[in-house]
Amino acid sequence: xxxxxxxxxxxxxxxxAVIIDGKTIASNVVASQIDLHAKYGGVFPEIASxxxxxxxxxxxxxxxxxxxxxxNRLDAIAVTRGPGLVGSLLVGINFAKGLALxxxxxxxxxxHLEGHVYSLWLAEPDVDVEFPVVAxxxxxxxxxxxxxxxxxxxERLGGxxxxxxxxxxxxxxxILGLPFPGGPNIERAAQRxxxxxxxxxxxxxxxxxxxxxxxxxxxxxxxxxxAPGQSxxxxxxxxxxxxxxxxxxxxxxxxxxxxxxxxxxxLVDKTVRAAKAHxxxxxxxxxxxxxxxxxxxxxxxxxxxxxxVPPLSLCTDNAAMIGAAAHYRLLDGLQSDLDLDVVPLWLLxxxxxxxxx
Ligand code: KG4
Ligand code: ZN
Numbered sequence: 073x074x075x076x077x078x079x080x081x082x083x084x085x086x087x088x089a090v091i092i093d094g095k096t097i098a099s100n101v102v103a104s105q106i107d108l109h110a111k112y113g114g115v116f117p118e119i120a121s122x123x124x125x126x127x128x129x130x131x132x133x134x135x136x137x138x139x140x141x142x143x144n145r146l147d148a149i150a151v152t153r154g155p156g157l158v159g160s161l162l163v164g165i166n167f168a169k170g171l172a173l174x175x176x177x178x179x180x181x182x183x184h185l186e187g188h189v190y191s192l193w194l195a196e197p198d199v200d201v202e203f204p205v206v207a208x209x210x211x212x213x214x215x216x217x218x219x220x221x222x223x224x225x226x227e228r229l230g231g232x233x234x235x236x237x238x239x240x241x242x243x244x245x246x247i248l249g250l251p252f253p254g255g256p257n258i259e260r261a262a263q264r265x266x267x268x269x270x271x272x273x274x275x276x277x278x279x280x281x282x283x284x285x286x287x288x289x290x291x292x293x294x295x296x297x298x299a300p301g302q303s304x305x306x307x308x309x310x311x312x313x314x315x316x317x318x319x320x321x322x323x324x325x326x327x328x329x330x331x332x333x334x335x336x337x338x339l340v341d342k343t344v345r346a347a348k349a350h351x352x353x354x355x356x357x358x359x360x361x362x363x364x365x366x367x368x369x370x371x372x373x374x375x376x377x378x379x380x381v382p383p384l385s386l387c388t389d390n391a392a393m394i395g396a397a398a399h400y401r402l403l404d405g406l407q408s409d410l411d412l413d414v415v416p417l418w419l420l421x422x423x424x425x426x427x428x429x
Pocket of ligand 1: 083210211212213214228237238239241242253254255256259292359360361362364365388389
């Protein structure tokens with residue numbers, strides 16, 4: 073049996089959780105900073121690290137008290153080591169090191185992307201997972217397509233060459249005048265829109281498993297905005313300009329639905345093709361964008377394999393998923409040194425834990 077206190081501070085959520093045996097959530101506390109960043113239209117790194125410092129003590133205390141567990145009954149402390157914002161990661165790592173030092177418990181530095189994959193083990197703890205699995209991780213910072221051949225065993229099939237899927241949602245949300253974060257607000261607007269109203273490009277329709285979303289974002293910008301001083305009646309399409317205004321004849325729900333459909337098409341096409349090519353037994357989708365119901369529904373509709381998605385509460389950043397990943401790392405005998413450092417850029421591959429970074 074393992075009882076792990078996990079801490080996650082890689083971006084703009086201060087989170088702590090206690091996880092039993094990699095599958096049971098004894099507590100899962102998330103303090104979101106969304107309100108602090110909304111006015112900037114994105115995560116402001118210095119504000120994020122300051123807010124983590126203010127919140128982390130209380131968040132960890134709450135996770136321990138909700139789990140009704142003392143430090144003497146824990147087996148390990150896990151913390152997100154990367155990828156993420158360096159200042160934010162440092163707050164979590166330093167806090168975890170302090171706890172490990174004070175309690176004598178083993179410390180495990182965990183890859184945030186691996187955490188997203190392991191949110192699926194928390195979702196349906198009694199399902200026996202058969203490998204290989206094709207895992208799509210789509211979040212604000214990442215779009216990764218992986219072949220998972222066993223616990224902790226990953227082959228990276230592809231990833232984004234420019235913007236991450238969530239980043240594309242957030243940027244297009246801003247273009248359409250929707251509040252931050254763009255993802256859930258685009259999804260909401262799209263429910264009232266026609267996905268065929270605008271024809272946006274499906275970029276990177278090639279044989280690779282890499283994604284590219286910046287062309288799609290630019291296509292939306294050109295289609296729906298005008299430069300200051302132009303009439304806004306649709307007579308002139310706008311070139312890239314950060315002061316561009318929405319054209320008066322643009323339907324935001326239609327533009328949101330058409331953009332969402334283009335992005336979902338790209339993600340579903342490549343994931344389903346990768347799963348077939350690698351004889352996967354299932355498709356796993358995780359990360360903030362996996363909350364999107366169009367993505368969930370279309371992946372299920374277009375794949376003959378079982379498609380597993382986390383419950384909404386485990387799609388966006390949380391520490392429960394870090395605790396689940398840490399359980400399997402602990403079983404593997406992994407333990408980090410107390411001089412563990414953050415790894416702000418850290419892809420998930422088979423070398424992830426072999427290479428000393
Ligand atoms: O996993 P996450 O919480 O943080 C990162 O690790 O980046 O993902 C946040 C991202 C944001 O870009 C947000 O817009 C997107 O997930 N997101 C969504 C939805 N809910 C959150 N994107 C599309 N549809 C949603 N329903
Ligand atoms: Zn994430």
